[in-house]
Amino acid sequence: MGQQEKVATSLAGAVSEEISASLTAVDAELARRYPGDPGTRQPVHTVYVPGDAFEPGTLRSWGDQALAALDEHAPDAASFAAVLGIPEGLAGPVHDRVRAKLEREPVEDLRIDFEDGYGPRPDAEEDQAAARAARLVSEAYANGTAAPYTGIRMKCMEAGVRDRGIRTTDVFLSGLMENGGLPDGLVLTLPKVTYPEQVTAFVHLLEAFEKAHGLDAGRIGFEIQIETSQSILAADGTAAVARMIDAARGRATGLHYGTFDYSACVGVSAAYQASDHPAADHAKAVMQVAAAGTGVRVSDGSTNVLPVGPTDRVHEAWRLHYGLTRRALARAYYQGWDMHPGHLPTRYAAVYAFYREGLEPAAARLAAYVAKAGGDVMDEPATAKALSGYLLRGIDCGALDTDEVARLTGLTRADLDAFASPRRGDLTVTAP
Numbered sequence: 309m310g311q312q313e314k315v316a317t318s319l320a321g322a323v324s325e326e327i328s329a330s331l332t333a334v335d336a337e338l339a340r341r342y343p344g345d346p347g348t349r350q351p352v353h354t355v356y357v358p359g360d361a362f363e364p365g366t367l368r369s370w371g372d373q374a375l376a377a378l379d380e381h382a383p384d385a386a387s388f389a390a391v392l393g394i395p396e397g398l399a400g401p402v403h404d405r406v407r408a409k410l411e412r413e414p415v416e417d418l419r420i421d422f423e424d425g426y427g428p429r430p431d432a433e434e435d436q437a438a439a440r441a442a443r444l445v446s447e448a449y450a451n452g453t454a455a456p457y458t459g460i461r462m463k464c465m466e467a468g469v470r471d472r473g474i475r476t477t478d479v480f481l482s483g484l485m486e487n488g489g490l491p492d493g494l495v496l497t498l499p500k501v502t503y504p505e506q507v508t509a510f511v512h513l514l515e516a517f518e519k520a521h522g523l524d525a526g527r528i529g530f531e532i533q534i535e536t537s538q539s540i541l542a543a544d545g546t547a548a549v550a551r552m553i554d555a556a557r558g559r560a561t562g563l564h565y566g567t568f569d570y571s572a573c574v575g576v577s578a579a580y581q582a583s584d585h586p587a588a589d590h591a592k593a594v595m596q597v598a599a600a601g602t603g604v605r606v607s608d609g610s611t612n613v614l615p616v617g618p619t620d621r622v623h624e625a626w627r628l629h630y631g632l633t634r635r636a637l638a639r640a641y642y643q644g645w646d647m648h649p650g651h652l653p654t655r656y657a658a659v660y661a662f663y664r665e666g667l668e669p670a671a672a673r674l675a676a677y678v679a680k681a682g683g684d685v686m687d688e689p690a691t692a693k694a695l696s697g698y699l700l701r702g703i704d705c706g707a708l709d710t711d712e713v714a715r716l717t718g719l720t721r722a723d724l725d726a727f728a729s730p731r732r733g734d735l736t737v738t739a740p
Contacts, residue, residue: 371414442483535566567609663702
């Protein structure tokens with residue numbers, strides 16, 4: 309190695325100790341506020357079904373309707389790819405995986421809606437619907453027919469509907485407890501949040517419920533729905549959404565963008581309310597930065613253009629939905645809303661094409677990074693984290709197979725997890 313260099317220092321060890329002591333509180337704050345991604349599966353979409361329309365066969369019905377739409381409007385891989393502009397080499401793999409997904413797991417995340425999709429009802433009627441939803445969700449988890457993630461969207465914490473939202477939450481959660489307990493995939497969505505104090509109030513509600521049932525503190529998490537301009541920019545000029553995450557005290561799991569409420573709030577006319585409007589891009593960019601590193605996931609909104617009617621109209625709606633989904637994926641919004649069974653084919657087609665077309669380049673870059681082989685791109689640990697996260701999301705949604713990723717990278721699932729979440733994982737690489 310050549311001549312040994314003389315190592316000289318000028319500072320006493322006490323200086324380093326003093327600096328470390330002065331930053332102890334900052335270290336703790338960083339660990340608390342920015343724990344990193346939780347390393348769990350993120351669904352690619354959320355499906356909303358009104359509380360009175362949810363039935364035991366709802367998920368299977370959505371899958372069957374989506375398959376029927378494919379059979380009617382794009383009966384084979386070539387025709388489906390032609391409608392969406394999917395490259396020839398991906399046409400077969402994407403089409404086959406979309407059909408398999410619709411047959412096996414058509415919905416990844418279900419929200420039974422007691423807010424806008426349900427509307428104002430007599431209290432006794434909503435009580436019954438919430439209790440029924442709890443029973444059906446419990447039965448679905450017990451018999452294996454539930455979506456991986458399931459829950460409700462209650463009414464918000466604004467004065468006019470606050471008591472009703474609190475009661476529906478209580479009825480639903482109590483019903484789950486009466487029917488076997490809270491499922492692992494439980495998700496609650498708090499809509500139309502404007503002030504961080506509304507998040508604090510919802511936390512208080514969940515704390516009271518956990519205490520009443522002897523549950524572990526923090527057992528129940530929830531998503532915050534961003535649908536008002538005040539949630540992005542508060543009256544004092546601060547990013548209120550960042551304060552909302554803090555107000556959740558570790559319970560926030562997601563930020564969901566509400567396309568149409570937010571667009572209307574900032575004055576966008578109905579014809580231009582869409583998830584690719586500049587106002588939507590600004591809101592989601594603020595959400596993304598506020599959530600970065602906190603473990604809170606960001607979800608895009610939806611399109612209200614439904615793929616129904618004659619084939620040419622269905623194809624037009626499919627192209628729009630496919631394009632919006634691909635656009636969102638490129639901007640790191642890995643989840644969105646789907647409002648109709650006809651959106652499922654293009655949701656999965658967009659997601660699967662996104663991951664399959666990038667599989668080999670991503671795997672090659674990650675393998676080169678692990679082997680320190682270099683190449684035409686100089687990657688760093690942060691890029692290895694992003695590459696691993698990309699492959700893991702592809703595996704979780706069904707776009708990629710664990711075996712093919714292992715073959716291309718030389719890495720196991722545990723290795724990918726470690727690279728994707730280095731704070732939580734061990735970066736030691738083992739053979740697949």
